[in-house]
Every structure is written in structure tokens, then in C-alpha cells.
Amino acid sequence: MRKRVLEGPTPYEMSPEMDAQVTAMIEQADRDVEEMRVNMRWGRAQVDVIKRAAALYGMPYQTYVKQAAFRQALADLKEAEAIVSKL
Numbered sequence: 326m327r328k329r330v331l332e333g334p335t336p337y338e339m340s341p342e343m344d345a346q347v348t349a350m351i352e353q354a355d356r357d358v359e360e361m362r363v364n365m366r367w368g369r370a371q372v373d374v375i376k377r378a379a380a381l382y383g384m385p386y387q388t389y390v391k392q393a394a395f396r397q398a399l400a401d402l403k404e405a406e407a408i409v410s411k412l
Contacts, residue, residue: 339347356377372386379389 342386376386379386382389384392
């Protein structure tokens with residue numbers, strides 16, 4: 326069997342447009358790596374309540390859940406910090 330020879334990359338100059346596109350793609354990939362997906366299983370009735378509340382604010386229910394969870398987490402951390410500081 327004949328050995329396969331691999332050669333290094335061929336130099337290539339990108340146009341400014343292509344360079345901007347590649348840079349944007351790399352930046353998006355970096356942002357994607359920083360994000361996490363979280364999955365939850367909820368009952369239909371629970372999701373219906375969440376959807377009704379989200380509709381009051383005119384936003385998708387997923388966004389509403391994310392914002393509500395984040396607000397609650399900040400409030401819980403603030404409360405815990407206040408308790409610890411009193412000890």
C-alpha cells in the first residue's frame with residue numbers, strides 16, 4: 326500500500342469581506358460555547374399558567390421563564406447574603 330503524503334496548508338489571502346464574515350462566524354461560535362441549554366419537564370397545566378403570565382408581558386413563555394428564574398435567583402442570593410452578614 327502506498328503511503329499518503331499530506332502537505333501543510335496552502336497560503337490563502339482572504340478578501341476584507343470574507344475576513345469579516347469569518348470573524349463574525351468565529352465570534353458567534355465563541356458566544357454559542359458560552360451558552361448552555363437547560364431542559365425541564367413540566368405538566369401541561371404549569372406551562373399553560375406560564376404562557377398566560379408571559380402573554381401579559383407580551384413575550385414568549387421561554388423568555389418569561391428565563392427572566393423569572395434569573396430574577397428569583399438574584400433575590401434569593403441577596404437574601405442569603407443578608408442573612409450571612411448578620412451572623
